[in-house]
Amino acid sequence: MPQSSPWSHTRSSGVADDIDFEIKGQELQFLEIELDPGESAVAEAGALVWKDAAVGMTTVFGDGSGQDGGFMGKLLGAGKRLVTGESLFTTVFTHNGSGKARVAFASPVPGAIMALKLSDVGGTLICQKDSFLAAAKGVSIGVAFQRRVLTGLFGGEGFIMQRLEGDGWVFVQMGGTIVGRELAPGQELHVDTGCLAAYTPSVDFDLVTAGGVRSVFFGGEGLFFARLRGPGKVWVQSLPFSRLAGRMLAAAGSRGGQNRGEGSVLGGLGDLIGGND
Numbered sequence: 165m166p167q168s169s170p171w172s173h174t175r176s177s178g179v180a181d182d183i184d185f186e187i188k189g190q191e192l193q194f195l196e197i198e199l200d201p202g203e204s205a206v207a208e209a210g211a212l213v214w215k216d217a218a219v220g221m222t223t224v225f226g227d228g229s230g231q232d233g234g235f236m237g238k239l240l241g242a243g244k245r246l247v248t249g250e251s252l253f254t255t256v257f258t259h260n261g262s263g264k265a266r267v268a269f270a271s272p273v274p275g276a277i278m279a280l281k282l283s284d285v286g287g288t289l290i291c292q293k294d295s296f297l298a299a300a301k302g303v304s305i306g307v308a309f310q311r312r313v314l315t316g317l318f319g320g321e322g323f324i325m326q327r328l329e330g331d332g333w334v335f336v337q338m339g340g341t342i343v344g345r346e347l348a349p350g351q352e353l354h355v356d357t358g359c360l361a362a363y364t365p366s367v368d369f370d371l372v373t374a375g376g377v378r379s380v381f382f383g384g385e386g387l388f389f390a391r392l393r394g395p396g397k398v399w400v401q402s403l404p405f406s407r408l409a410g411r412m413l414a415a416a417g418s419r420g421g422q423n424r425g426e427g428s429v430l431g432g433l434g435d436l437i438g439g440n441d
Contacts, residue, residue: 206256218265220259221257223254224254273337278362283331289336289363292338307324343400350393363398
């Protein structure tokens with residue numbers, strides 16, 4: 165039977181709604197948020213699993229943070245979400261009744277959900293462009309541009325990443341297992357470009373070559389590693405969805421036949437025996 169994740173929360177003060185929550189499950193997690201009357205949470209469109217009847221839904225342009233400042237501000241906020249791979253709209257869930265009410269969200273891909281209070285990391289988190297799942301209302305979802313050309317071209321996330329700002333709770337979806345590393349000033353960490361999930365703005369993100377010619381062509385790790393230099397905090401995901409999708413396509417084969425085991429010498433012969441050719 166799935167057990168609850170250690171991610172859970174008790175209340176503290178802040179500008180954003182200070183929500184209670186629990187992340188449940190292991191490999192296929194979902195997020196359950198408990199709201200008091202008048203409290204709201206904002207989530208990516210299509211992330212809802214279930215909600216209590218007292219929780220109302222409102223679809224809004226942008227991130228629903230209330231910091232956009234008029235129609236043009238909302239339009240700009242929605243445009244920022246569009247270029248980071250998200251929908252133009254988010255859904256705001258507000259508890260309109262009395263007592264406690266709950267709403268639950270799930271990630272669209274296998275992996276883990278990370279809960280982070282932005283005030284604990286200086287108010288800003290930079291993360292992969294499709295990672296946002298939900299947040300307390302009041303958190304702003306924006307754009308972070310990679311200024312270095314090589315980092316934008318080969319850094320695994322392109323030139324555009326997500327910037328989450330505020331002092332409230334955010335929930336981001338990552339592939340596989342999430343590991344956090346605290347980097348001291350000048351300390352470096354080399355990460356596969358696809359496995360970089362998130363980092364704080366104080367971390368310097370650049371690229372280094374993976375090694376010599378032999379390593380590039382036969383090492384299977386690509387041309388570059390992401391070089392992360394402290395001070396700051398970095399989060400690494402063990403299985404980015406792009407890698408999982410690539411392995412699934414490779415295992416399926418160009419003809420869509422049954423997989424008879426990776427590296428099996430019976431690959432072609434197995435197709436003949438099975439009547440696939």
